[in-house]
Each structure stands twice: as structure tokens, then as C-alpha cells.
Amino acid sequence: MTSQEKAKAYWKENIRYVIILLLIWFMVSYGAGIIFKDALNSIRIGGFKLGFWFAQQGSIYVFVILIFVYVRLMNKLDKKYGYDE
Amino acid sequence: MNKMLILEAINVQNWTYILVGVTFAIYIGIAIWSRANSTKEFYVAGSGVSPWANGMATAADWMSAASFIGMAGIISFAGYDGAVYLMGWTGGYVLLALLLAPYLRKFGKFTVPDFIGDRYYSDTARIVAVICALLVSFTYVAGQMRGVGIVFSRFLEVDIDTGVIIGMLIVLFYAVLGGMKGITYTQVAQYCVLIFAFMVPAIFISIQMTGNPIPQLGFGSELADGSGTFLLDKLDGLSTELGFAEYTNGSKSLIDVFAITLALMVGTAGLPHVIVRFFTVKRVKDARKSAGIALLLIAVLYTTAPAVAVFARTNMIETVSNQPYAEVPKWFKKWETTGLITFTDKNNDGQIQYVADESQNELVIDQDIMVLANPEIANLPNWVIALVAAGGLAAALSTAAGLLLVISSSVSHDLIKKVIKPTISEQGELIAARISAIGAVCVAGYFGINPPGFVAAVVALAFGLAAASFFPAIVLGIFYKRMNKEGAVAGMVVGIAFMLYYIVKFKFGWLDETIPDKSEWWFGISPEGFGAVAMLINFLVSITVMKFTNAPPNEVQDIVENIRIPSGVGEASNH
Numbered sequence: 001m002t003s004q005e006k007a008k009a010y011w012k013e014n015i016r017y018v019i020i021l022l023l024i025w026f027m028v029s030y031g032a033g034i035i036f037k038d039a040l041n042s043i044r045i046g047g048f049k050l051g052f053w054f055a056q057q058g059s060i061y062v063f064v065i066l067i068f069v070y071v072r073l074m075n076k077l078d079k080k081y082g083y084d085e
Numbered sequence: 086m087n088k089m090l091i092l093e094a095i096n097v098q099n100w101t102y103i104l105v106g107v108t109f110a111i112y113i114g115i116a117i118w119s120r121a122n123s124t125k126e127f128y129v130a131g132s133g134v135s136p137w138a139n140g141m142a143t144a145a146d147w148m149s150a151a152s153f154i155g156m157a158g159i160i161s162f163a164g165y166d167g168a169v170y171l172m173g174w175t176g177g178y179v180l181l182a183l184l185l186a187p188y189l190r191k192f193g194k195f196t197v198p199d200f201i202g203d204r205y206y207s208d209t210a211r212i213v214a215v216i217c218a219l220l221v222s223f224t225y226v227a228g229q230m231r232g233v234g235i236v237f238s239r240f241l242e243v244d245i246d247t248g249v250i251i252g253m254l255i256v257l258f259y260a261v262l263g264g265m266k267g268i269t270y271t272q273v274a275q276y277c278v279l280i281f282a283f284m285v286p287a288i289f290i291s292i293q294m295t296g297n298p299i300p301q302l303g304f305g306s307e308l309a310d311g312s313g314t315f316l317l318d319k320l321d322g323l324s325t326e327l328g329f330a331e332y333t334n335g336s337k338s339l340i341d342v343f344a345i346t347l348a349l350m351v352g353t354a355g356l357p358h359v360i361v362r363f364f365t366v367k368r369v370k371d372a373r374k375s376a377g378i379a380l381l382l383i384a385v386l387y388t389t390a391p392a393v394a395v396f397a398r399t400n401m402i403e404t405v406s407n408q409p410y411a412e413v414p415k416w417f418k419k420w421e422t423t424g425l426i427t428f429t430d431k432n433n434d435g436q437i438q439y440v441a442d443e444s445q446n447e448l449v450i451d452q453d454i455m456v457l458a459n460p461e462i463a464n465l466p467n468w469v470i471a472l473v474a475a476g477g478l479a480a481a482l483s484t485a486a487g488l489l490l491v492i493s494s495s496v497s498h499d500l501i502k503k504v505i506k507p508t509i510s511e512q513g514e515l516i517a518a519r520i521s522a523i524g525a526v527c528v529a530g531y532f533g534i535n536p537p538g539f540v541a542a543v544v545a546l547a548f549g550l551a552a553a554s555f556f557p558a559i560v561l562g563i564f565y566k567r568m569n570k571e572g573a574v575a576g577m578v579v580g581i582a583f584m585l586y587y588i589v590k591f592k593f594g595w596l597d598e599t600i601p602d603k604s605e606w607w608f609g610i611s612p613e614g615f616g617a618v619a620m621l622i623n624f625l626v627s628i629t630v631m632k633f634t635n636a637p638p639n640e641v642q643d644i645v646e647n648i649r650i651p652s653g654v655g656e657a658s659n660h
Contacts, residue, residue, distance in 0.1 A: 029346065037165075064381050
């Protein structure tokens, strides 16, 4: 691979990760916490209605996990393409 | 006397003096230890900050007086709708980590206008960015200085103006001396103070009310009184009984909740004082990691705040609703004198009626009380009450310092060095940076003492402007190689124009006789949520204009290819 092809391939994989993670980001916050809140509220976990829990707790936990997953994926990707420092 | 008795004997005010004094001494000590000697140290702390230190500093930078004092209070009155702040002010970090921070770090300059100016090869773009950065930061910082003044006046019984001046002097000292380097390490200390101060009362109250020491779980648990009722069910019941909306169900429309959350998320990702924190780490991978650490540390407070909101609201209703006014607890009287609680006995029965119906409601409670008075309402020890004061000050000062640095670097670096006098020497620029920091503190202090009457409206504007200008311009600059200066400048200008128009019309009401009714909102979206629409307008205008104009020059396209690859970053440099 030339360095230009390598850069292109790296970027393509990165974009794929970003799209997948942002889809999850959207689904927990705008999906579970807002659009489907009322439907999810019929399910209860302890004292929490599920939609309310996603809006005020769950989405924030998922956000944190998403960033650390991205950190891991990208560190691996950097190594694979030799961009690691 | 044993130790516990001594601890009990010190009153709240002395505890406050002790805790505030000790924390201030720490901040000043750090400032002296971390003086800045070069512009690189002044603007980006020499780009040598570790991911953990930067994560803590970013968290303190981000969590302002509004997060610490205001947010739990707002949520406790808004119920479910408070989620717009919880998700909006955390979800933006996912965007930062995935779309902005690593690339801006690789780009490796000092400021956000640096990126806009270089990527769009245009001083017009640079100046538009400087104006946005100044507008956003000044509106924000005025609120912080006011917050400092309020905390001082409540807890140390000095007037608000004196409090603002003390706060100014402290910030002046460590921001002017240490620049970004001083600010970073004081913010690390401030994070520790503020998170401790927020968590201790929350844990105490959670144990009291539910027996569970983890507030995040506590507010979903059963009450500790053995009734077997879940706390949230009880609060839903109390709320509907008094005529309010059910706590776990909001009253805002779905589209508005959606729009406000989106506007706050992209606004967060576009705020210059947050973005520049990622210029201070060594490598691209550190920028990603420290975004994760920052959000983790922010999430500690942001997942506790909704629990505090539920505890405080339930406690408050139970303590005052339908109780005889003559028998109210001491804290009630104390906060009444500050005007944050007002009681008018409309039906002259000597009892407090707290209900949703305006004509019968006799009690008005300021939202800020929910955090400030929460420890007193729950009868916590004096040192916990004083801790809240030290925490509130740490939150307000750390955010103010971060904003002041953006203001001073916008003036000394983006305007003087890049536009007005490019020949200025490093020492000259450093002096200019310090002078503009002093100027910025004075302006901020002025607004703290004479707050514009529309502070709350202005904060909505700050997020809206960041969403409408920086976020699209930076994202397109990284992910769309063909985006050119014509597109970016047109997008920013049109986006900002729409945002300003909407705020002026629907928030200030300057275009009509009065503020227009909700029914006239476009698509039912409030001014707070309009940043989401303005952002979309920016994207559309940028891409359309770009299609009809020339592609950017090759060397700019090379910059874009270069920032997409993490290696070979070097340190942040002047050129």
C-alpha cells in the first residue's frame, strides 16, 4: 500500500466506527430517552420507569462507554496502520 | 470535649471561612508554582498535560455555577423535562471525542479561530470566529462572576459586589500569572473540591431518605420509612395531588425536548473554552482519552443531580406543604430574608399552600435554593453546609478562568498576532496576552456587579451561537475536504443571523410590542432549542454555496489529509 492508500483505508475504517457509535448515541438519547419514552415507561426497573431512566441516567452512562469504546478501537486501528506513537 | 463536639460547636459561617480560605490558598499556591514563561505555556500549557489532568481540568472548566448550583434545582422543578440539560450537556462530549478533539489536536495550533482562519484560508473567516468566540465567552463569564458574588453573599454575609471583587482578584492572580498552565492545575484542584462538595450532601440525604448510599440508585429505591413505596412514585403522587405535572412525565412537547437537547449537545461541542482544552495534551490519542475521562468525571455530578433534584423536591414539599407558617424550620426563615423564598398567606389560614394553581399558590421558591439549602433542609452537619459554599465557588471560578483565557487569547493571538501586527515578538505577545486577560477580568467583573437583566436568555444564546457557527464550520472543515471559505463563511454568517433574529424576537421581544406567544414559535421550537435549527441552516447554506464556488487550494486540502492521520503531531506550534 502506498502511504496515500493507507491513509484512505484508515480514514474509511474510522468513519465506519464513528457512524456505528453515533447511531447508538442517537438511539439511547433521542430514541429511548425522548421519542420512545412513553412506550418504555410501561416497563419498570425498581422505582424507575425505563424511559425516564434512560433520559436522566442511562443515556449518560452509555455516552461514557461509547467514548471509551472509541478510544480502544482507534488505538487498535492506529497500531494496525502504524500511526501509533 | 471530644472531637465530634468540637466539630458541632463551630458554626456554619466559621466553617465557611475555614474551607473557602483553605481552598483559595491552594489555588494561589498552584498559580505561583505553575507560572507561564512562553506563549505556548500561556495558551496551551505547553501541550504537556497528561490525559487525566486534562480530563479533570476539562470537567471543572465545563461544570459552572449553573451545573453546580442551578441544575439540580431546575430539574427538581421541571421533572422529566430536566433531561434536556442532563443529556444535552453530556452528549456533546461524544461529538467532541468522535468528531472534533483528535483532529483539532493534530492540527496543533492555539485557538479555535486559528483553525477556522487557516482551514478556510481567510482572515474574514478568522475574524467571524473571533467575534463568535468573544460573544459566547463574555455572555458566559458574566454569569460566573455573578455566581461567585451570590455564593459569597449568602454564606459569608458580605455584599454581592464585594464577593464579585474578591472572585475577580483570585482569578486575576492565577489566570494572568499562569495562563493556561496555571488554570489547568488549579482546575484539577477545583474539580476535587467541587465534586466532593456535591457528593457528600447527596450521599447523606440518599441514606436518610432511602437507606441507599448511592444517590443514583437511591432515587429509584423504596423509601426508608418502611412504607414499601418507591420514592419516585411518592413524588409523582405528591406532584399530581398539588396540581403539578407528574414528576416523571414532563410538560414540554416532544419536538421541543428533541430540539433543545440537540442544540445543547452541538453547542457544547462547539464552545471554544471546551475545545481549547484538547490543545493542551501531548498526542492525538491523549485527546480522545481525555475526552472520555472528562465525561466520566462530569457524569459523576450529572447522574447525581437528578437524584438530588428528587430528594430535594420531596423533602421540600413534605416540610412545608400545608404546614402552619408559625412552625416552619429555621432554614425557611433564613432563606426568606434573602428573598429566595417568599410566602404570602392569601387565604389567611396561617398555613402554607404550595400548589400549581397560581391564584391559590402562596409559596414562591427560587430554583437555586434546592442545592444551596438542601443540606440545611436535611439537617446535615455545619461543615457539610459550608462545603457547598466552597464547591460552588470552585465551580464558578474554574469556569470563569477558562473563559477568560479564551477571551485573552482571542485578542492577543487571533487579533493582534494574526491580523493587526504579525511582527510582534513572543515576549510582546505574552505581555499582550496578560494585558487582555486583565481587561477581560475587569469587563467580566463589571457584568458581575451590573448583571444584564437577561442573563438566562443570554446563556441560551451562547449555546445557540456555538451550535450555529463553530460546530458546522469545524465538522465540515475536517470531514468534507472540498468545503471552501465561501461556503463556511456564508454558513456561519447566515446561521448566526437566524439565531440572533430568533432570540431577539422570541426571547427579548424587541421586534414586537411584547414577547410573542409560544404558538408563534417556528415548528413549535423554543428559543433554547433553536440552535438545532440554526445549525442545520448553517450546514445547508455552507454546502449549497460551496457547490457553486471553487474548491479550496491544494495546500489546504493537504492540511485536511494531514489532520485525519494521528501520527506526527509534534507540539502545538506557532507555525
